[in-house]
Amino acid sequence: MPPPAALTKFLSARSDDSHAKRERRKEARPGELLAAALDLFVEKGFAATRSEEVAARAGVSKGTLFLYFPSKEELFKAVVRENISGRFQEWNDEFESFEGDSAEMLRYCLKVWWDRLGAGKASGITKLVISEARNFPDIAAFYQQEVIGPGKDLIRRMLQRGIDRGEFHVADLDYAIYSLIAPMIFLIMMKHSLGACAPQGFQLEPERYIAAQIETLLHGFCKRPGDDRAVGAPA
Amino acid sequence: MPPPAALTKFLSARSDDSHAKRERRKEARPGELLAAALDLFVEKGFAATRSEEVAARAGVSKGTLFLYFPSKEELFKAVVRENISGRFQEWNDEFESFEGDSAEMLRYCLKVWWDRLGAGKASGITKLVISEARNFPDIAAFYQQEVIGPGKDLIRRMLQRGIDRGEFHVADLDYAIYSLIAPMIFLIMMKHSLGACAPQGFQLEPERYIAAQIETLLHGFCKRPGDDRAVGAPA
Amino acid sequence: MPPPAALTKFLSARSDDSHAKRERRKEARPGELLAAALDLFVEKGFAATRSEEVAARAGVSKGTLFLYFPSKEELFKAVVRENISGRFQEWNDEFESFEGDSAEMLRYCLKVWWDRLGAGKASGITKLVISEARNFPDIAAFYQQEVIGPGKDLIRRMLQRGIDRGEFHVADLDYAIYSLIAPMIFLIMMKHSLGACAPQGFQLEPERYIAAQIETLLHGFCKRPGDDRAVGAPA
Amino acid sequence: MPPPAALTKFLSARSDDSHAKRERRKEARPGELLAAALDLFVEKGFAATRSEEVAARAGVSKGTLFLYFPSKEELFKAVVRENISGRFQEWNDEFESFEGDSAEMLRYCLKVWWDRLGAGKASGITKLVISEARNFPDIAAFYQQEVIGPGKDLIRRMLQRGIDRGEFHVADLDYAIYSLIAPMIFLIMMKHSLGACAPQGFQLEPERYIAAQIETLLHGFCKRPGDDRAVGAPA
DNA sequence: TATGAATGAGCCTTCATTCAT
DNA sequence: GATGAATGAAGGCTCATTCAT
Numbered sequence: 001m002p003p004p005a006a007l008t009k010f011l012s013a014r015s016d017d018s019h020a021k022r023e024r025r026k027e028a029r030p031g032e033l034l035a036a037a038l039d040l041f042v043e044k045g046f047a048a049t050r051s052e053e054v055a056a057r058a059g060v061s062k063g064t065l066f067l068y069f070p071s072k073e074e075l076f077k078a079v080v081r082e083n084i085s086g087r088f089q090e091w092n093d094e095f096e097s098f099e100g101d102s103a104e105m106l107r108y109c110l111k112v113w114w115d116r117l118g119a120g121k122a123s124g125i126t127k128l129v130i131s132e133a134r135n136f137p138d139i140a141a142f143y144q145q146e147v148i149g150p151g152k153d154l155i156r157r158m159l160q161r162g163i164d165r166g167e168f169h170v171a172d173l174d175y176a177i178y179s180l181i182a183p184m185i186f187l188i189m190m191k192h193s194l195g196a197c198a199p200q201g202f203q204l205e206p207e208r209y210i211a212a213q214i215e216t217l218l219h220g221f222c223k224r225p226g227d228d229r230a231v232g233a234p235a
Numbered sequence: 236m237p238p239p240a241a242l243t244k245f246l247s248a249r250s251d252d253s254h255a256k257r258e259r260r261k262e263a264r265p266g267e268l269l270a271a272a273l274d275l276f277v278e279k280g281f282a283a284t285r286s287e288e289v290a291a292r293a294g295v296s297k298g299t300l301f302l303y304f305p306s307k308e309e310l311f312k313a314v315v316r317e318n319i320s321g322r323f324q325e326w327n328d329e330f331e332s333f334e335g336d337s338a339e340m341l342r343y344c345l346k347v348w349w350d351r352l353g354a355g356k357a358s359g360i361t362k363l364v365i366s367e368a369r370n371f372p373d374i375a376a377f378y379q380q381e382v383i384g385p386g387k388d389l390i391r392r393m394l395q396r397g398i399d400r401g402e403f404h405v406a407d408l409d410y411a412i413y414s415l416i417a418p419m420i421f422l423i424m425m426k427h428s429l430g431a432c433a434p435q436g437f438q439l440e441p442e443r444y445i446a447a448q449i450e451t452l453l454h455g456f457c458k459r460p461g462d463d464r465a466v467g468a469p470a
Numbered sequence: 471m472p473p474p475a476a477l478t479k480f481l482s483a484r485s486d487d488s489h490a491k492r493e494r495r496k497e498a499r500p501g502e503l504l505a506a507a508l509d510l511f512v513e514k515g516f517a518a519t520r521s522e523e524v525a526a527r528a529g530v531s532k533g534t535l536f537l538y539f540p541s542k543e544e545l546f547k548a549v550v551r552e553n554i555s556g557r558f559q560e561w562n563d564e565f566e567s568f569e570g571d572s573a574e575m576l577r578y579c580l581k582v583w584w585d586r587l588g589a590g591k592a593s594g595i596t597k598l599v600i601s602e603a604r605n606f607p608d609i610a611a612f613y614q615q616e617v618i619g620p621g622k623d624l625i626r627r628m629l630q631r632g633i634d635r636g637e638f639h640v641a642d643l644d645y646a647i648y649s650l651i652a653p654m655i656f657l658i659m660m661k662h663s664l665g666a667c668a669p670q671g672f673q674l675e676p677e678r679y680i681a682a683q684i685e686t687l688l689h690g691f692c693k694r695p696g697d698d699r700a701v702g703a704p705a
Numbered sequence: 706m707p708p709p710a711a712l713t714k715f716l717s718a719r720s721d722d723s724h725a726k727r728e729r730r731k732e733a734r735p736g737e738l739l740a741a742a743l744d745l746f747v748e749k750g751f752a753a754t755r756s757e758e759v760a761a762r763a764g765v766s767k768g769t770l771f772l773y774f775p776s777k778e779e780l781f782k783a784v785v786r787e788n789i790s791g792r793f794q795e796w797n798d799e800f801e802s803f804e805g806d807s808a809e810m811l812r813y814c815l816k817v818w819w820d821r822l823g824a825g826k827a828s829g830i831t832k833l834v835i836s837e838a839r840n841f842p843d844i845a846a847f848y849q850q851e852v853i854g855p856g857k858d859l860i861r862r863m864l865q866r867g868i869d870r871g872e873f874h875v876a877d878l879d880y881a882i883y884s885l886i887a888p889m890i891f892l893i894m895m896k897h898s899l900g901a902c903a904p905q906g907f908q909l910e911p912e913r914y915i916a917a918q919i920e921t922l923l924h925g926f927c928k929r930p931g932d933d934r935a936v937g938a939p940a
Numbered sequence: 941t942a943t944g945a946a947t948g949a950g951c952c953t954t955c956a957t958t959c960a961t
Numbered sequence: 962g963a964t965g966a967a968t969g970a971a972g973g974c975t976c977a978t979t980c981a982t
Contacts (some may be wrong), residue, residue, distance in 0.1 A: 047282050048370045051977060061943045063979085072977065103457055131366035133428035135283065140432035148429070159456070168456040175447035176456075178439075182421035182448070186413065189424065193368040194383070197375040204413075212410035213417070220455030221394070221403040221411075222338055261966060286952060296968050301953065496945060517752050518840065521973060531947050536974065573927055601836030603898040605753045610902040618899070629926070638926040645917035646926075648891065648909075652918070656887035659894065663838035664853070667845035674883075682880035683887070690925030691864070691873045691881075692808055734962095756956060766964045771957065 030068050030078075032058040037079045042124030042192065046076055046132045073136070080139055083125050088150045091116075095158060102162030103218050109158065110184070110210050118188060119206065126185070127192040155180050183213040265303050265313075267293040272314050277359025277427070281311060281367050281374070312377055315364075318357040323385045326351075330389060337397030338453050344393065345419070345445050353423060354441065361420070362427040390415050418448040500538050500548075502528040507549050512594030512662065516546060516602050516609070547612055550599075553592040558620045561586075565624060572632030573688050579628060580654070580680050588658060589676065596655070597662040625650050653683040735773050735783075737763040742784045747829030747897070751781055751837050778841070785844055788830050792822065793855045800863060807867030808923050814863065815889070815915050823893060824911065831890070832897040860885050888918040 036057035040049040051072055055065040069075035094112065098105050117123060126147070133140035155177040162168025170176045187209060195203050271292035275284040286307050290300040304310035329347065333340050352358055361382070368375035390412045397403030405411045422444055430438050506527035510519040521542050525535040539545035564582065568575050587593055596617070603610035625647045632638030640646045657679055665673050741762035745754045756777055760770040774780040799817065803810050822828055831852070838845035860882040867873030875881045892914060900908050 043369075045367065045370060047280075050975090062977090063943050064941080066978065067942070106456075130424050130428045134431055135279070137432045140429050144429060144433060144437065162456060167458060169454070169458045170456060171450050172443065172447045175444055176451060178418065178421065178444060179448055179451040179456075182418045183413070185421050185424065186417035189365050189420065193365045194375055194379060196369050197372050198379060202379070208407065209410055209413060212407045213414055215406055216411060216414040216455065217451060218455045218457045219404075220451065220453045221341075221397060221405060221414075222453045223402065223404045264966085285950085295966095297952090298954085298968055298970095299966075302966070305953095307952070499945085514840070515752075520971085530945095532973090533947055533975080534945075537945070540974095542973070576926075600894050600898045602750065604748075604901050605750060607902050610899055614899060614903060614907070632926060637928060639924075639928045640926060641920055642913065642917045645914055646921060648888070648914060649918055649921040649926075652891035653883065653887045655891050655894065656883065659835050659890065663835045664845050664849060666839055667842045668849060672849065678877065679880055679883060682877045683884055685876050686881060686884040686922060686925065688925045688927045689874070690921065690923045691811075691867060691875060691884075692923045693872060693874045755954090767956090768958085768964050769962080772962070777956065 029060065029064070033060070033065060033068060033075070034079055034082050037075050038083060038121060038125070041076065041079055041128055042121055045128060076136065077139055080125060080129060080143065083122055084143065084147050088154060092154060095154060102158070102165060102167040105158060105161070106218065107214050110214060113184060114206055114210060118184065123188040124192050127188050130185070130189070151181070152177055179217055264295070264299070268295070268300060268303055268310070269314055269317050272310050273318060273356055276311060276314060276363055277356050280363055281371060308371070308373060311374060315360055315378065315381060318360060319352070320381045322351065323389065327389060330393060337400060337402040340393060340396070341453065342449050345449055348419065349441055349445055353419065358423040359427050361423050365420070365424070387412055387416070414452055499530070499534070503530070503535060503538055503545070504549055504552050507545050508553060508591055508595070511546065511549060511598055512591050515598055516606060543606070543608060546609060550595055550613065550616060553595060554587070555616045557586065558624065562624060565628060572628070572635060572637040575628060575631070576688065577684050580684055583654065584676055584680055588654065593658040594662050597658050600655070600659070622647055622651070649687055734765065734769070738765070738770060738773060738780070739784055739787050742780050743788060743826060743830070746781065746784055746833055747826055750833060781841065782844055785830060785834065785848065788827055789848065789852050793859060797859055800859060807870060807872040810863060810866070811923065812919050815919060818889060819911060819915060823889065828893040829897050832893050835890070835894070856886070857882055884922055
């Protein structure tokens with residue numbers, strides 16, 4: 001009956017749904033706060049997000065926020081933890097079962113990444129972590145291990161598959177993975193920073209951007225003997 | 236009777252480097268403030284850098300800072316002009332006078348970019364702008380115009396040169412430039428955020444990173460008929 | 471085991487004036503702040519009144535002031551509304567229901583104006599606005615609309631009433647209203663500036679001043695045929 | 706040869722004009738500063754006038770201002786002293802030699818007052834003194850004695866003349882003078898405060914204002930038997 | 941549990957005044 | 962005398978956090 005602390009309730013959430021509305025709301029509090037915080041952190045960053053606004057958006061009072069999270073920084077960490085969990089698994093699975101050639105696989109994976117992660121709010125978390133990592137070393141380390149590590153592993157396996165099938169040529173595998181990571185991170189950063197300010201035509205068109213990057217990555221800029229690809233505008 | 240002060244002053248006027256300390260300091264002030272501001276902006280970001288600390292690091296009082304720069308934002312713009320904007324000219328010049336083939340040019344330019352901008356503190360400014368653009372639209376606009384615009388122009392001209400000389404093949408020129416921009420921005424972001432936290436071998440080795448990106452960009456991952464490049468580890 | 475807090479709270483809810491101090495203070499805050507602000511604004515003017523001092527005089531901290539009033543200027547406007555604007559209604563009502571002749575009405579209204587507004591601290595606000603209007607155009611505009619407009623309307627209606635009843639003669643109604651306004655404003659200015667410094671007999675006696683102005687305004691300086699008013703000193 | 710202090714030079718100004726341009730400028734410094742200060746004090750009041758701006762308008766450096774006037778407050782006092790001296794004499798003389806009837810005299814005097822004092826910058830000093838008297842009791846006292854006293858005397862003599870000639874009827878002479886003073890002060894205050902903000906039709910037209918006040922003061926609002934003045938709009 | 945009034949350290953910016961030259 | 966760089970005490974306002982209820 002008496003749970004030792006608020007966080008216990010948060011961690012054990014969603015056990016059963018037998019309580020009345022009010023009770024259920026109580027159970028949902030941390031989640032609502034986390035959702036509100038996610039929105040605002042993505043929108044404004046850590047420093048510029050006001051605690052009061054998070055509480056307001058979650059429909060509770062300022063004091064309640066501090067009841068569940070002892071400080072703004074802890075709230076931040078909780079948001080990161082909540083939002084960057086095991087989405088790699090499904091991505092991994094999809095990779096494992098892919099049957100086409102490796103170029104097609106790369107095209108497919110980037111598209112899926114954009115549709116499921118990049119285009120959504122989750123990418124704002126990545127932008128936020130990269131932006132504020134220096135002021136939150138804990139989170140940086142956590143993110144490094146939880147997201148960057150698995151991500152790099154997956155990408156490395158994709159390139160390795162191409163090499164193994166005799167489709168890809170990669171000189172320095174460990175660093176070649178950044179040829180895929182960098183364009184994705186760049187797209188995310190733009191979407192959530194300069195791109196959010198730039199008025200009209202300065203905004204990147206994600207699909208076109210991804211298509212262009214893929215083609216460069218696959219074939220490179222250099223023409224070679226017998227190369228008769230046409231030069232032209234985007235599709 | 237003491238000799239009249241006016242006469243003394245007249246006789247000693249401007250002979251050598253008299254009115255020493257004060258005058259010399261005065262001339263140096265803006266530079267000292269700019270240097271201090273660069274350090275702190277890079278270290279803590281724009282919002283988290285306090286005017287007073289900039290002044291203190293430059294060895295002057297709070298008020299003195301505002302004697303030279305009317306606001307924190309103008310100080311920041313001055314830092315940008317001092318450390319980035321002004322360098323495009325020389326970079327442009329180098330591009331114009333380059334005589335080798337276009338692949339070599341790309342290799343050379345990326346190396347020069349790293350040595351002169353990326354490796355130094357100036358790159359921290361780029362990281363900062365991308366991180367905080369959304370909260371400081373004026374700064375974002377300024378940077379867009381002052382740095383990103385010229386940068387994109389230069390890169391577009393480099394690719395265009397390759398196309399014109401029949402060396403490069405580029406399907407979508409406007410977006411192909413991001414194939415060069417993204418790896419640079421990514422390197423900068425890592426250096427100043429997660430990379431600054433990662434302890435040991437997690438840090439990117441910039442030269443190796445750049446070499447790997449260039450090779451991918453030039454030749455792509457895909458093998459093509461007659462492609463007999465060796466597969467191997469980094470140099 | 472302690473009795474559940476929730477039950478205790480429920481049983482003792484809202485019975486008497488429990489949750490005493492804090493609640494009662496909360497309700498009183500705006501009033502206390504307004505009173506403190508009125509004092510200080512009248513005493514020192516707008517620019518010279520420090521927010522912190524207002525808060526201190528109201529017995530709260532700096533931050534609390536801004537909890538109730540978003541800026542010093544809004545605080546000032548609230549003071550105006552509290553002390554002046556709102557009173558025109560009752561003054562208007564009194565005018566509407568007055569039944570005597572118009573000369574009597576003027577005498578009555580000026581007396582009432584002095585007793586209710588002029589003699590009190592509120593008149594210091596008028597002095598302040600006139601003194602600082604030029605440096606605070608927002609305040610000037612606000613006051614113009616909120617106080618001067620209604621004031622002029624009321625006075626115009628008073629003169630119009632006299633004309634309509636065949637009691638008054640007014641050549642230029644729009645400017646005749648200043649014949650009433652000017653003496654009131656002058657009295658206020660004196661009371662809160664030079665008069666506040668003048669030591670003894672230099673201070674204006676308000677009642678006598680008002681009586682003298684009224685008589686001049688009603689009858690003028692000029693004798694006319696059949697005028698047998700006595701010439702003499704004040705009562 | 707060595708004058709003890711800067712103020713000596715100021716006080717003894719204009720002895721001979723045998724010096725070169727530069728010298729003469731030096732002699733003129735205090736006057737230029739005073740003129741600049743007058744402009745700015747009238748325009749912005751005491752608190753809002755920045756020392757540096759006064760110096761700049763006088764064409765000297767900030768330091769020089771403090772060479773002649775030990776503080777902003779002393780500068781303020783000097784401005785008041787400089788600008789409110791014996792203009793009463795000529796006004797007095799004109800009164801003494803006036804030959805028309807007393808109503809005409811009042812009309813004439815108010816017109817002259819406006820043309821020579823009210824319309825010019827000098828009236829800004831009066832506004833300023835009344836506005837800031839409370840913060841500068843010295844100046845208030847000085848002004849009381851130097852300006853208000855003589856002014857009241859002159860006006861009292863004007864009314865007395867009307868009484869003596871059987872043209873005026875005045876019940877309370879000591880306070881009747883305010884019937885003339887109040888409209889003038891009010892006009893000045895409006896001109897330099899609210900009137901300076903009000904956009905178009907809210908501005909007082911001085912001549913019309915003065916004409917209207919005079920008529921009220923001479924004849925009053927009340928009709929009396931045999932009074933057949935027309936009621937109407939302004940001329 | 942939940943509230944929201946209250947706090948107070950902190951931040952950017954201003955400006956009268958000083959003083960080395 | 963003249964300069965103007967430098968100072969530092971304020972001042973308006975913000976906001977994370979506390980705590981009585």
